[in-house]
Amino acid sequence: MSFRYVGVDPSTNTGVAILDPSGAVLDRVEIVGEGEDPGRINDVVIRTLRMIQRTDRVAIENFSFNSRGSYVGQQYAIGWAIRIGLYVRKQKYLEVAPSQLKKFATGVGKGSKEDLIIPLFEQWGFQHKSDNVRDGFVLAQIIRAVHEPVNLTRPQKEVIHKLLNPSPKKPTTKKTKRGK
Structure with missing residues (x-):
C-alpha cells in the first residue's frame, strides 16, 4: 500500500502540503476561511479534513505557546477542531513543535518564518509564497521521514529521534491545603 504524507499548519490561514512516498508534491494549498x-x-x-484521506500519514504543527494577538484564540480553535476531527476518524497524527519544524528545515530550532525560504528551496526545490504552506511542506517531509527510508542530516535525524522517543513527562504533584 502506498501512503500519502500530509503536513498541516493549523491557523486562521491553514497550510496543507501532501507528498507521495518519493517526496513529490501532490498538493499544496493555503486554506482561508470564508465568512x-x-x-x-x-x-x-x-x-x-476533506483533504486528508483515512490512509494518510499526518503531521500537524503543535501550538506555539508564545503567540500573541487577537487571532490566537481562533488559531487554537482551528488546531483543536482539526485534531478532534482526526480523533473521531480514529486517525493518528504526529504533533511537531515549531522549534522541531525549524530545526528539520534549517538545522537550528529557531528563526523567523522567512528563514525557511532558502533552505526549503536548496534542499527540496520547494517554493511557495505562503509561510503556512511552507510549514505544511516541512511537516509532510517530517512524517515522510518517519515512515520512508530518507537520507537525513544530523539535525533532521535528531528531530525524528526526539519525535519517536519523547522525554517522559514528569508527574504533576498536587498541593493540598491542610488545616484551617
Missing part, C-alpha cells in the same frame, strides 16, 4: 466566526473557523476545519 464570520465561528463559521469561518468551521470552514477552515472542514476543508482541511
Whole structure:
C-alpha cells in the first residue's frame, strides 16, 4: 500500500502540503476561511479534513505557546477542531513543535518564518509564497521521514529521534491545603 504524507499548519490561514512516498508534491494549498466566526473557523476545519484521506500519514504543527494577538484564540480553535476531527476518524497524527519544524528545515530550532525560504528551496526545490504552506511542506517531509527510508542530516535525524522517543513527562504533584 502506498501512503500519502500530509503536513498541516493549523491557523486562521491553514497550510496543507501532501507528498507521495518519493517526496513529490501532490498538493499544496493555503486554506482561508470564508465568512464570520465561528463559521469561518468551521470552514477552515472542514476543508482541511476533506483533504486528508483515512490512509494518510499526518503531521500537524503543535501550538506555539508564545503567540500573541487577537487571532490566537481562533488559531487554537482551528488546531483543536482539526485534531478532534482526526480523533473521531480514529486517525493518528504526529504533533511537531515549531522549534522541531525549524530545526528539520534549517538545522537550528529557531528563526523567523522567512528563514525557511532558502533552505526549503536548496534542499527540496520547494517554493511557495505562503509561510503556512511552507510549514505544511516541512511537516509532510517530517512524517515522510518517519515512515520512508530518507537520507537525513544530523539535525533532521535528531528531530525524528526526539519525535519517536519523547522525554517522559514528569508527574504533576498536587498541593493540598491542610488545616484551617
